[in-house]
Amino acid sequence: MFDKVEAAYNRIKEIVNKTPVMTSSTLNERLNCSCYFKCENFQKIGAFKFRGALNALSMLTPTEKKKGVITHSSGNHAQALALAAKFVGVKAVIVMPENAPKVKVAATKGYGAEIVVCGSKPGDREDAVIPLIKKHCYTLIHPSDDLHIIQGAGTAAYELIDEVGDLDFVFAPIGGGGLVSGTAIATKGLLPHAKVIAVEPENADDAYKSFKSGKIHLSINPITIADGLRTQLGPNTFKVVREKVEEIILVSEQEILNAMQFLWERMKLVVEPSGAVSLAGVLSKQIDIENKVVGIIISGGNIDLTSFFDILRQKIQ
Amino acid sequence: MFDKVEAAYNRIKEIVNKTPVMTSSTLNERLNCSCYFKCENFQKIGAFKFRGALNALSMLTPTEKKKGVITHSSGNHAQALALAAKFVGVKAVIVMPENAPKVKVAATKGYGAEIVVCGSKPGDREDAVIPLIKKHCYTLIHPSDDLHIIQGAGTAAYELIDEVGDLDFVFAPIGGGGLVSGTAIATKGLLPHAKVIAVEPENADDAYKSFKSGKIHLSINPITIADGLRTQLGPNTFKVVREKVEEIILVSEQEILNAMQFLWERMKLVVEPSGAVSLAGVLSKQIDIENKVVGIIISGGNIDLTSFFDILRQKIQ
Numbered sequence: 001m002f003d004k005v006e007a008a009y010n011r012i013k014e015i016v017n018k019t020p021v022m023t024s025s026t027l028n029e030r031l032n033c034s035c036y037f038k039c040e041n042f043q044k045i046g047a048f049k050f051r052g053a054l055n056a057l058s059m060l061t062p063t064e065k066k067k068g069v070i071t072h073s074s075g076n077h078a079q080a081l082a083l084a085a086k087f088v089g090v091k092a093v094i095v096m097p098e099n100a101p102k103v104k105v106a107a108t109k110g111y112g113a114e115i116v117v118c119g120s121k122p123g124d125r126e127d128a129v130i131p132l133i134k135k136h137c138y139t140l141i142h143p144s145d146d147l148h149i150i151q152g153a154g155t156a157a158y159e160l161i162d163e164v165g166d167l168d169f170v171f172a173p174i175g176g177g178g179l180v181s182g183t184a185i186a187t188k189g190l191l192p193h194a195k196v197i198a199v200e201p202e203n204a205d206d207a208y209k210s211f212k213s214g215k216i217h218l219s220i221n222p223i224t225i226a227d228g229l230r231t232q233l234g235p236n237t238f239k240v241v242r243e244k245v246e247e248i249i250l251v252s253e254q255e256i257l258n259a260m261q262f263l264w265e266r267m268k269l270v271v272e273p274s275g276a277v278s279l280a281g282v283l284s285k286q287i288d289i290e291n292k293v294v295g296i297i298i299s300g301g302n303i304d305l306t307s308f309f310d311i312l313r314q315k316i317q
Numbered sequence: 318m319f320d321k322v323e324a325a326y327n328r329i330k331e332i333v334n335k336t337p338v339m340t341s342s343t344l345n346e347r348l349n350c351s352c353y354f355k356c357e358n359f360q361k362i363g364a365f366k367f368r369g370a371l372n373a374l375s376m377l378t379p380t381e382k383k384k385g386v387i388t389h390s391s392g393n394h395a396q397a398l399a400l401a402a403k404f405v406g407v408k409a410v411i412v413m414p415e416n417a418p419k420v421k422v423a424a425t426k427g428y429g430a431e432i433v434v435c436g437s438k439p440g441d442r443e444d445a446v447i448p449l450i451k452k453h454c455y456t457l458i459h460p461s462d463d464l465h466i467i468q469g470a471g472t473a474a475y476e477l478i479d480e481v482g483d484l485d486f487v488f489a490p491i492g493g494g495g496l497v498s499g500t501a502i503a504t505k506g507l508l509p510h511a512k513v514i515a516v517e518p519e520n521a522d523d524a525y526k527s528f529k530s531g532k533i534h535l536s537i538n539p540i541t542i543a544d545g546l547r548t549q550l551g552p553n554t555f556k557v558v559r560e561k562v563e564e565i566i567l568v569s570e571q572e573i574l575n576a577m578q579f580l581w582e583r584m585k586l587v588v589e590p591s592g593a594v595s596l597a598g599v600l601s602k603q604i605d606i607e608n609k610v611v612g613i614i615i616s617g618g619n620i621d622l623t624s625f626f627d628i629l630r631q632k633i634q
Contacts, residue, residue, distance in 0.1 A: 020337050022359070041585040042339070225633055253633040261626050268358040268618035270585040301585035308625055309578050316542055316570040 002189025005154040008055040017043050021163050024267050033289045038160040041271050041301025048156050048299050049080035055152030056141050057088040065090050070138035072125035074100035077143035082113035095128045144176025145234025154182025160295050161190045168292040173277040174198035174207045175229030177237030184244035195246040199281030201226045202250035211248045228274030251280040272303040319506025322471040325372045334360050338480050350606045355477040358588050358618025365473050365616050366397035372469030373458050374405040382407050387455035389442035391417035394460035399430035412445045461493025462551025471499025477612050478507045485609040490594040491515035491524045492546030494554030501561035512563040516598030518543045519567035528565045545591030568597040589620040
């Protein structure tokens with residue numbers, strides 16, 4: 001699998017942002033280790049998702065390209081696929097629930113994708129997608145459980161290791177598992193001794209339970225501020241996680257917010273809650289990282305700041 | 318003067334952060350130009366002020382080092398001097414008004430500085446500083462109108478040009494004038510044809526008036542959200558600004574907030590209002606930058622996020 005991450009990297013490197021690696025001397029002193037943050041909040045569309053989407057679309061056959069692609073998402077994958085489709089010159093149809101944030105619908109439409117609105121009940125999205133595929137022969141691009149999506153996601157860790165060199169640990173958030181699977185393939189390919197730790201909100205602990213029990217647990221409307229991690233593992237990501245991830249650890253909502261506050265206040269990074277989960281795992285000290293070199297994947301920075309700026313605007317009236 | 322910026326850079330480069338240069342394809346497409354942001358919000362203590370403070374302290378004589386330094390500031394200069402003093406091994410006394418934000422007092426104290434609290438009326442700070450200098454022979458380090466502070470501040474533009482190469486314009490905020498003076502010396506030294514544009518809040522337009530009239534206008538409690546730019550020019554900064562700055566342009570409070578929102582939402586950068594003023598100047602289109610290469614100095618990212626995170630914490634209860 002590793003050579004496919006490397007191939008993905010060579011395929012997409014001219015278009016994706018080479019995101020910066022950041023450090024914090026405050027954090028390193030506090031934890032007595034060396035942390036390197038791979039800041040995918042600076043990726044195009046504000047999240048790592050663009051890497052996988054672009055890789056998946058680059059792998060389409062000419063016939064598939066002609067027909068176009070489809071997905072269902074109310075989150076970062078929708079925007080990632082829409083923008084990647086624009087780069088590749090492919091039609092993208094995005095099925096979004098009627099209660100999706102207007103700003104995300106507008107952004108997705110802004111990249112030129114066709115939006116199809118569906119209901120917000122479980123199963124509504126699939127019910128909307130299937131007849132469209134039948135009618136138009138679109139290729140479905142799953143948000144996480146797709147090998148090309150996983151390989152594209154892995155290019156973030158690939159770049160991180162290429163820049164930093166040796167690492168003892170890499171921490172990444174786990175939801176659908178695409179990011180951590182790609183991260184694990186890239187990390188184990190380059191640094192076989194390094195350990196990959198997946199971090200999950202304890203309020204959405206389906207991956208943790210799946211990892212412990214050996215069979216995929218469902219994720220049914222979990223309540224967590226980390227909205228990007230509410231999804232569940234698929235057969236492909238579960239297989240990689242079982243083989244290559246050292247451990248899945250859980251963090252509380254409070255720990256996620258504390259990590260997010262550190263990233264904003266001390267490191268000046270706008271990071272969404274899901275993006276702060278990996279640091280929350282590091283700070284939880286469940287893994288002994290003293291004197292170790294630690295990679296931390298910051299997955300994205302898309303958070304609605306409207307009310308924050310509304311308050312600031314009231315001050316200048 | 319330019320060789321002194323270069324010397325300052327060589328003196329401080331091992332300790333200051335080499336801050337990243339960021340770009341936004343959205344912005345470049347919208348304005349039809351190439352913008353490069355020098356992100357001093359990622360500097361130690363969260364602002365460019367650390368560069369000047371470290372340079373000034375590095376230039377002290379052994380006797381001055383033994384006696385210690387003093388300044389009055391409720392802002393970034395206080396923290397910058399406190400941390401720089403820790404690196405250089407010098408005692409720092411910071412006079413802060415009684416109404417200074419507690420978080421800033423705590424941070425300054427945390428770096429090991431001695432805090433002296435004074436009144437918050439005009440003149441109170443000076444009244445507190447002068448007897449302390451008399452008694453202890455401290456060296457006063459002015460926040461902006463000091464040649465070593467100016468030369469240290471100039472190292473940000475020096476690094477920017479070193480990384481990016483040729484530029485047609487450099488935009489920087491103007492308050493006390495230390496940053497824009499250093500920026501102008503560095504820019505004109507490396508790229509004599511490049512134009513330096515200073516940007517000021519129209520609610521605190523003393524530098525603009527000084528530039529137009531040829532004599533320093535006072536800044537008396539101006540009401541602007543850009544709290545770092547409420548101070549006025551001094552004899553040293555005014556001289557450099559008149560000689561080397563092409564133009565001073567004004568921006569409204571609304572324009573400052575719009576620029577700040579773009580930096581947060583689209584570029585994922587936590588920037589304080591003063592730090593967004595240079596981009597506000599670019600976006601105001603008072604200067605024709607079409608097809609040009611534009612450097613933009615982002616001065617800092619220290620903003621109180623307590624209430625923002627309080628709101629998020631309420632959501633997870």
